Amino acid sequence: MKKWLIGIGVVLLCVVASAVCFHFIGKARLTKKIAELKAQGVPTSFAELEAYSKLPEGTANTADIYLKAFAAYKPLADAEKQKMLPVMGCQSEPNDNEPYPPEQIAAAAEFIEQNKEMFALLHEGGKVEDCYYPIDFSQGPFPKNDHLQNIRRGCQSLGIAIIYYSQMNQSQKAYEASIDQLRLGQSISRSPLLISHLVRIAILAMGVSEMQGIINRTSLDETQLQQLQGHLQQIEETTKIGPALLGEICFCLEYRKLNYNTLPEKAGNFFQRNIVTLIEAYQRMIAIDKLPIQEQLPKVRKIIEEANTGFLVFPPRIILPETEKVYAIHLRVRANMGCAITALAVERYRLKEGKLPETVDALVPGYLAEVYIDPFDGKPLRYKRTEPGYMVYSVGEDGVDDGGQEQDTNNRSKTFDWAFCVYR
Numbered sequence: 001m002k003k004w005l006i007g008i009g010v011v012l013l014c015v016v017a018s019a020v021c022f023h024f025i026g027k028a029r030l031t032k033k034i035a036e037l038k039a040q041g042v043p044t045s046f047a048e049l050e051a052y053s054k055l056p057e058g059t060a061n062t063a064d065i066y067l068k069a070f071a072a073y074k075p076l077a078d079a080e081k082q083k084m085l086p087v088m089g090c091q092s093e094p095n096d097n098e099p100y101p102p103e104q105i106a107a108a109a110e111f112i113e114q115n116k117e118m119f120a121l122l123h124e125g126g127k128v129e130d131c132y133y134p135i136d137f138s139q140g141p142f143p144k145n146d147h148l149q150n151i152r153r154g155c156q157s158l159g160i161a162i163i164y165y166s167q168m169n170q171s172q173k174a175y176e177a178s179i180d181q182l183r184l185g186q187s188i189s190r191s192p193l194l195i196s197h198l199v200r201i202a203i204l205a206m207g208v209s210e211m212q213g214i215i216n217r218t219s220l221d222e223t224q225l226q227q228l229q230g231h232l233q234q235i236e237e238t239t240k241i242g243p244a245l246l247g248e249i250c251f252c253l254e255y256r257k258l259n260y261n262t263l264p265e266k267a268g269n270f271f272q273r274n275i276v277t278l279i280e281a282y283q284r285m286i287a288i289d290k291l292p293i294q295e296q297l298p299k300v301r302k303i304i305e306e307a308n309t310g311f312l313v314f315p316p317r318i319i320l321p322e323t324e325k326v327y328a329i330h331l332r333v334r335a336n337m338g339c340a341i342t343a344l345a346v347e348r349y350r351l352k353e354g355k356l357p358e359t360v361d362a363l364v365p366g367y368l369a370e371v372y373i374d375p376f377d378g379k380p381l382r383y384k385r386t387e388p389g390y391m392v393y394s395v396g397e398d399g400v401d402d403g404g405q406e407q408d409t410n411n412r413s414k415t416f417d418w419a420f421c422v423y424r
Helices: 002-039 046-053 062-071 079-084 102-114 116-125 147-167 171-186 194-217 222-238 242-260 265-288 293-307 315-353
Strands: 382-386 389-394 418-422
Touching (some): 046 242, 079 102, 116 147, 116 171, 171 194, 194 315, 222 315, 242 265, 265 315, 293 315
Antiparallel strands (some): 382 389, 389 418
């Protein structure tokens, strides 16, 4: 009996000692990590993040123009016509080589006429380089981003204009609306929040999709193709996920403050050990932007695996796998942009040479500086001549080359590729 009691005492002593260690080690590690971040100039609170992200004093801010454009938005008074609109409505979309039904085009024409002021302001805003939308950080770790929904709606509106002008064979107006759409998506590139980055890449994906429609429904000249290619190439090169992860670091630290007041002190310090693990994982991911695109996703997966290896690691095991999914989507959109840039180069080649190139190597260096690499298998993006036309595609997250097969909405388990298809 005495030995049994002694054993219990030893176990309790070990538990207490472990708790004391967690208390001091957790607190010390987080204190040290915050000091390191501050020394590196990394924001450690939402107040610091706001100051870090703002435009320099006196800089012209496109957001002022865009906010006026959002306020000028007018939906169609007829609810049924509003539902009929391309992109924004609820009707299925035809293939890129097929025309839209006359009733949808008529609704689009009415929508464009009714929103002249909004479209004029969106075009004006696209001419100003710098943009920063004010973010309400007063809500603690959950800042308000009311402008994101307005940006999405503005891009959908421009999508309607692109479809209408393409179908009416007004190539210059379709081209201008496409540029305006891409610039509106880029207007949130300064926001250091992951949710803003997700909206941004969703808009870029929408822009690539609408660009595919432009190429298939109207004819762009060499100047338009080259300028569109150059603009999209600049966006692709500057689409990085690292800056958005600064917001995740601040979120960890702000959320830690919120929970520290509700958790027992020792549990709070244990929680802070996990916060350090998350922050260090995000720091390593920020550095990944500098790696070749095909090395990024494997590196992210390795970072997450290493972060989730350890004693009593809970929050990282919940949060980091979601970050991996976001990273995969980010790379998919970059691959889509690479496909579009390559297709634009093919169109320029076709206009000059009077035929399609046999391989993408024929595009270098006259139409492309270099062949784009698929981020999911490290090989060049596939170029495939079809009947009629051609496609440029990425194998996607599964790494399997399905010959450019697009997603089967009736069979979600079937593998597919991400393709940019042109019909000629």
